[in-house]
Amino acid sequence: MSDEHIDEISGVETTGHEWDGIRELNNPLPRWWVVTFYVTIVWAIGYTIAYPAWPMLHSATKGVLGYSSRNEVRDELTAAEAAKGKYVAAVESKSVSEIAADDGLREFAVAAGGAAFKVNCVQCHGSGAQGSKGFPNLNDDDWLWGGKAEQIQQTITHGIRFASDPDTRLSEMPAFGDIISDDQIAQVSAYVASLSGKIQDVSLVEPGAKVFADNCVACHGDNAKGNKELGAPDLTDAIWLYGSGETAIAVQVRAPKQGVMPAWGGRLGETKVKELAIYIHSLGGGE
């Protein structure tokens, strides 16, 4: 700090700092500004006493108000759960068809089921439940094990071919590569493909029909419409889990792929499964 210096023009004392002949006036701060400044200091002291603030060795001061952001989140979550409680209780006590019949409850279940679907199901069935090869599309009206809400609930609860659940949906198409000849496989594939579309060699259809009658009707039915009790797919429709056309069908006849879906009943609980069933039923294909 240099000597005190008064600016000639304004008569105001300068700070004593000088840059290339330019000096800074030392005007007093406005009163209101100074008062506000002191108020903020007082406020800050009060604040650090009231709220968690000062870091100590292992934790920080707790603050006399006992505030904690974790508690705040916990309270909010508890409140949210409590707000949903009425609906959750109703979903718990009612059957899926009863829930579906109640507009408000159905709306709740669809929202809750949709959220659960995004966490647990999208990995295989896709984010829009549109599926992919080997993983069924849940939007359409073709159901291997039935598309009523109760049937969907059963499927989700116990899974499909899920060995550790005794009530799981179980069916196993034999690998016909070991049972019938390659020619017969070509013939039956042509026949099955002809049921829902055009094929190249129509001469294979007639012998194929005989092979079908001998080997396949037990599960897929005389008319190839499938059997939901056995999870046997309808072979006359436009929906093919493992691909359409003779080649894809032949592959599946020779050595069928058998998809597995885990049982979710134990993991998610009955209420969540009901919500999921309602959600899937609402996607447009429910029966």
Add this chain to the structure above:
Amino acid sequence: MLDNTQVERLEAEAVNSAKVRQPMYAARKKIFPKRASGSFRQFKWLVMAITLGIYYLTPWLRWDRGPFAPDQAVLLDLANRRFYFFFIEIWPQEFFYVAGLLVMAGVGLFLITSTVGRAWCGYTCPQTVWVDLFLVVERAIEGDRNARMKLDAGPWTARKLMLRISKHAIWLVIGVATGGAWIFYFADAPMLVGELFTGTAAPVAYITIAVLTATTYTFGGLMREQVCTYMCPWPRIQAAMLDENSLTVTYNDWRGEPRSRHAKKVQTAGQSVGHCIDCNACVAVCPMGIDIRDGQQLECITCALCIDACDGVMDKLGRERGLISYATLSDYNTNMMLATAGGSCSVNPSLVRTADGPFSDKVAHFHIRKIFRPRTYVYMGLWSLIGLGLLYSLLTRDRLEINVLHDRNPQFVTLSDGSIRNGYTVKLLNMIPEPRTIIVTMQGLPGAEMSVVGDDIPAGRSFAIPVEPDRLKMLKVFVRQPADQIHGTAQTFKFRVEDKASFESDEYTATFNAPETAK
């Protein structure tokens, strides 16, 4: 007719005149505006009555909209996101009408300012109106200028304490009433007033009242002219809108100078003398604490009270009014040139008039023509254009609308019979406060049918559905087209909504997606 010296000279000095311009850092010097009387004061009372009347009474006006909508004429229903203004109901997506009105207000302000100067500041600005109201209270309790100054300078006696307490108490009551009136615009006023007094109103209502009470009391009672001088951006902006043809409150020094208390003596000495007798009446009434004789300045809100004060003095002296008047810069300049003989000497009143006689013919006076000039034409044109546009839009706006959101995941679903299904979220907007039945029809997309999720509506190309009054109805609609009718991966078709009763309709062009394998 009075002589100059018989007019009382007020011991008034502008606290913020050119001589003693207040530095920004100094503590405020109190201003004690004297009561003015005259035509502008009358006009200001009228404006005050109208603006305050509008503000306090509007929420209590009723407007019957039938059983399905509130009956408050002006209501900002934030909870339901509706804005009611007499016969107009505005949904959130129509809020551009309000934005348009604000733009009109802006252009209107340009127009007003470029013609009659800062009329907004001087007459209608809430700050001005409320300060005026607070001054009425102050005068009623503490007396006029001199009494107030004496009281302020005097020691704290019981009387002073009583006067001060009652003044501030009434100010606070006005503040509470101001905040209280504000919240009535946001809820049903008669119901809210009951809730307020029983303590059952929403916390935000009390908080709003508290905040507005504090701001009204502080701005209107304590800060007053400082709000205009230091806080408000308008003085700066409006200054840019004035030009040489805008009317502003002007001290006509071409006829006032040289000012003198002792005209006779000066005249006898052979010097010329102006009309201003330096009585300070204009300074005493100024609520901004300035001296208009310093010329047009930032602090002047053009409330015109100095005109009233000066006119009163001129009347007493039997001189022509208008020593301080609304004048344009160009007229002022013309007259100044005249009075200074083209700028060659200091102001010499004898160049513009005969001794105490009429003004010379060459003195310029304001003519109404000056209002009509390209600048004001542009503002007027712009203002009316926006107004007409809004009006047209308002008269032709839809009260029945359809919005459609195409499902994107999945875009389409192949069904077992090979047909393709697309999902749509259809929103039907019934924007009138009456229930109606709306007919939804598909146009285009041959062979396709709609089905509505969750409703017992049979699949088809058309269905009727009831929609609640003033509500949006959301439907999940599936459209299904047989495989053999599909042409292309993206076909367009229309959803059409119709109200058979009112002949209103709306359309939405949607896309129907199909996989390439579907033909």
